[in-house]
Amino acid sequence: MQPSRERHRPLTRLCGVSDQIKVGVLGSGGKVGQAIVAAVEAADDLDFSAGVDQGDPLSRFIESGTTVVVDFTHPDVVMDNLKFLVENGIHAVVGTTGFDDERLGIVRGWLADHPGVGVLIAPNFAIGAVLSMRFAQQAAKFFDSVEVIELHHPHKADAPSGTAYRTARLIGEARAAAGVPKSPDATSTELDGARGAEVDGVRVHSVRLAGLVAHQEVLFGTQGETLTIRHDSIDRTSFVPGVLLGVRDIGARPGLTVGLEELMDL
Amino acid sequence: MQPSRERHRPLTRLCGVSDQIKVGVLGSGGKVGQAIVAAVEAADDLDFSAGVDQGDPLSRFIESGTTVVVDFTHPDVVMDNLKFLVENGIHAVVGTTGFDDERLGIVRGWLADHPGVGVLIAPNFAIGAVLSMRFAQQAAKFFDSVEVIELHHPHKADAPSGTAYRTARLIGEARAAAGVPKSPDATSTELDGARGAEVDGVRVHSVRLAGLVAHQEVLFGTQGETLTIRHDSIDRTSFVPGVLLGVRDIGARPGLTVGLEELMDL
């Protein structure tokens, strides 16, 4: 049994179910949807109100009095889903991919006409991943050296991982903005590839190993000390706590929020 | 040779030495003082203007046109030093210990009369240690579980270390403020001491091992993922980059600043 957050919400228990947030799930029949339904049902302060899968009518969310809907579906259908939700005053937490500037602009347009509604769109709901990227960005300008090591199962097709690539770019940008020079490196004899790939001036190393899932270390160093930020994800349900965080907070954040970190007040 | 920051300050080189900060050092004959003098001399944008040791007159700082003085001396003399510096319009970066609320109040009083002067007083100048404490505090409320492991050389007298104790307290306070319950723990059979010491609801483990210097890990966990913040200090000069950061910034921060993190804009 995974510990849930309900224990520190005693008021819910005293005041009855009227304080619970009514949560609907789009794509409730898929693996991700099922994990979200289970987590909502396990939380004292949340009430699973309706699930909608391919072919089911979106009107279920209205009939059930749903106030927040979680959407982990497909780029082909997510825009229709969001239009319906916003127009009906229902908040949304969206993990579906495929949002470019154009799509974000369209969503902002809908929200302008419904000022009380909040929509969260995030590419990554793993709280640990989001925090480690943010911390790496904050630390970037204070150290002479920085490198990234990402470690994954051997079935991964790309090296480095998308997360490592983004992390390196954020670090590189932060260092450039602060005028920090490249990490010192006296290497004069290198076996091809030993020093890793270079992304925005940051060396990135990709390890592929049976028995691993998804892991990343950002190493910072300066005179006499190092700081390491490590994130380990060993389970495909690591997005769940981030989704629940979004569900609980989005009602108080009208308009479009992009990225889980925006509602973490870091 | 340790890489220094001077390389990303090309303007200094173009405009001549007039842009350099004139830095004086109190306690310049001690081990800490010597390391600071060496670092100031190695930095292109800093100019070592005067060193003062026991018996030397503080007036040397005035004669040499010093604008910032670094004080790593002793609680018995630091208040006299600071009074002199503030009254003479010289900024100060202070690593000397022993500042309680009363002493801080006195310094604030002096500074009220000299509004252009800045004083930084910090208990810890190791940038990695300061950042890891701040990150731990920021992450505290987002995870179900948290524990601290600190690892030191076997000649250390106290367990846990002062840094681990403070880190645990900061985490405990942040979790309490957010209403996060204690980390889940189903332990029903424990060999005495196995689960560590408890500080504000946070378990702290102290490892003592030959071959180590000073190291700390803060481990956070939630469903399917963990985040680890690790700090390794392997050299007694790890305070140097933090002191230089203070020297470069304190001139632009009039009044009293307590803690290096305050000028890191985290």
Added chain:
Amino acid sequence: MQPSRERHRPLTRLCGVSDQIKVGVLGSGGKVGQAIVAAVEAADDLDFSAGVDQGDPLSRFIESGTTVVVDFTHPDVVMDNLKFLVENGIHAVVGTTGFDDERLGIVRGWLADHPGVGVLIAPNFAIGAVLSMRFAQQAAKFFDSVEVIELHHPHKADAPSGTAYRTARLIGEARAAAGVPKSPDATSTELDGARGAEVDGVRVHSVRLAGLVAHQEVLFGTQGETLTIRHDSIDRTSFVPGVLLGVRDIGARPGLTVGLEELMDL
């Protein structure tokens, strides 16, 4: 798809199935049994010949020409299973618990009458766990200091873990045998529990954290250097490669073998 070992056994493919080992599984309907059946079926050099569950006759192993049987069942039935297998000339790989000296003696007695048969009984089939225990034992006498940190999910009832306890005892015995004194430790002020539990003179620390599964670090230290042996188990199927190792080797090791390490030639 987990990489299996079949790819480096090309002779099997050239010579046909006659080289395959016919493997039976006891408790084939349980979770562990199912994982073993799946692994046997995926391996080119092994042939799943028969599964036996509660109520099924053991004679199936004879009818199917099975040469090795894997038993992960229950202490109540394992002795009857083993008696049958040995008397019928079938090798056995046993992960069932509950073997004390008396039971091992009985098995040895049966094997004395059937000198060609091999039985492997092991408490732990995770190759990484077995190796890390052995390496810890080998390294024990060469370092001034040693401590153990074990990290598990928060639903674990005992602290320290059984593996950490055994590891500490093996280390303690190896150090005592070599006349190595206790790890140096100058701690004079300790918050209760900070320095962990003591097992045979070795300090053991137990971390409990959401998002973890089962992990252990053995830290050795001497002048200027440390050696760390870390084992991470993130999946309940980590016993599978060790079971297959046993299945492939036990036919060549008549008599009783206790512990996977005995056939790893370390």
Added chain:
Amino acid sequence: MQPSRERHRPLTRLCGVSDQIKVGVLGSGGKVGQAIVAAVEAADDLDFSAGVDQGDPLSRFIESGTTVVVDFTHPDVVMDNLKFLVENGIHAVVGTTGFDDERLGIVRGWLADHPGVGVLIAPNFAIGAVLSMRFAQQAAKFFDSVEVIELHHPHKADAPSGTAYRTARLIGEARAAAGVPKSPDATSTELDGARGAEVDGVRVHSVRLAGLVAHQEVLFGTQGETLTIRHDSIDRTSFVPGVLLGVRDIGARPGLTVGLEELMDL
């Protein structure tokens, strides 16, 4: 104060100094030599009998009754030193570099004429480094995957380090001998260098970071578990315990011993 081994040799104290080994040091004026002299003087069971530096006569060792000499000198003089020591019945522990097969053959020739004398020649006296290489070699054939990460200060000229290169070769040879295939790797899109350098089929990654000294991790993985062997060297005196081990043992090992691991009985 570094804990020394003398405390677990109580017999030495009871029986008087006559049990002490008389140890001489060649190159006693250099940094390495000074560290060895200090360690010999601190050990109860060893007696520093004579130091010889450039220009000093080797006969000092005879006059002082020295039984073991430590040689950390230079390839140009080490052969003359060894010839003298062997011919005078004095054991030697040698960390000087430059021994190829030809030189080793010559030393074996001298020893053939003086069968009671022992000579230890080792390229690496850091016990942790020697053990981690040996453990990596032992574990190599039991895992599907293996990669090496070495991490050093940014002033290092070669990547990968010599130790990482040797470690990868030993692992590659052990896997080839056991017929283990290459580590699985589905990478189809790689940013140049991300997957590291390849040494005998083993991927090696080189990190260069301010604040580090010399560190190495060997990562092994199979279904559901990983094993990591990590060595951290943070001090240039980490060779000392290995030298003392050699000094204490070489008297009982006549003939030539190459590599510290040979007298560790692993």
